[in-house]
Amino acid sequence: MSRALRSLWAAVALLLAWRLHELAEACSCSPVHPQQAYCNADVVIRAKVISRKEVNAGNDIYGNPIKRIQYDIKQIKMFKGPDQDIETIFTAPSSAVCGVTLDPSGKREYLIAGKAEGSNKMHVTLCDFIESWDSLTQMQKKSLSQRYEMGCDCKITRCPSVPCSINAPNECLWTDWVVEKSIVGSQASHYACIKRSDGSCAWYRGAVPPKQEFLDLEDP
Incomplete structure (x- = not known):
């Protein structure tokens, strides 16, 4: 193999290694609900x-x-x-x-x-x-002032594929991806996961901030 060809292959290998390193370093994030x-x-x-x-x-x-x-x-x-x-x-x-x-x-x-x-x-x-x-939706803007904070003791569990379920009463199942094929679906845009008086958590959608001890909910 000629010196010029060896130099060319070395340059290609270096470029490939740099590209692989760049891809390895690429940013990767898991989807999260706005409340989370x-x-x-x-x-x-x-x-x-x-x-x-x-x-x-x-x-x-x-x-x-x-x-x-x-x-x-x-x-x-x-x-x-x-x-x-x-x-x-x-x-x-x-x-x-x-x-x-x-x-x-x-x-x-x-x-x-x-x-x-x-x-x-x-x-x-x-x-x-x-x-x-x-x-942002009106619900998201309102939730920034009170609703999201009320649900910080809750856990929002993302459902990436069916079947999926919650494992504890303080969880809310986030199903936007499987239902709407989007992480900015109805639950992300219009719902907050709020802790109830019995310690369990559930999705809430309403026109006014919920009372801390609320029990009645609108299901997504």
Whole structure:
């Protein structure tokens, strides 16, 4: 084999190895119900993004610089979090490593859920619940203020295929995928899983926030 051909194969092998590494590092997230995302998050806010820039977050173990994207925001409302406004959001530099792309023009409002990161800061990934505010249903918007919090002791169990069932009375079975072939179906859009007075949990849909001790439900 000629030297040129060996060099070509070496370059191809290197490119393939890099591509396989990139695929292995690609972001992968399990679907979660909006209520579950709310309960898992440290911070849940409604906000506008007003600027974006790439910043250096130190070096990795090999001495290579670690880049992050910094979004400066204007917080409109906090649904869950510290007693101070969030001013800055950090995320990874690309979607391959779970980085989030947000519109920095200040013209779009978002619901952003993520992890607290020091004073006035938070960190988000593609696995967090981040949606345009206008895309949320009325039920989802109302649930951010009370309903989701009332169900944080409950467990929402996703049904990926039939048959499926719950294993404990504090679980709600999330069937959007098997019924509607979508993770943004009726239960995600219009229902909250709420704990009842007997300790069990069940789906709730209503025009007003439920009483803590409610027993009557509307089934999905």
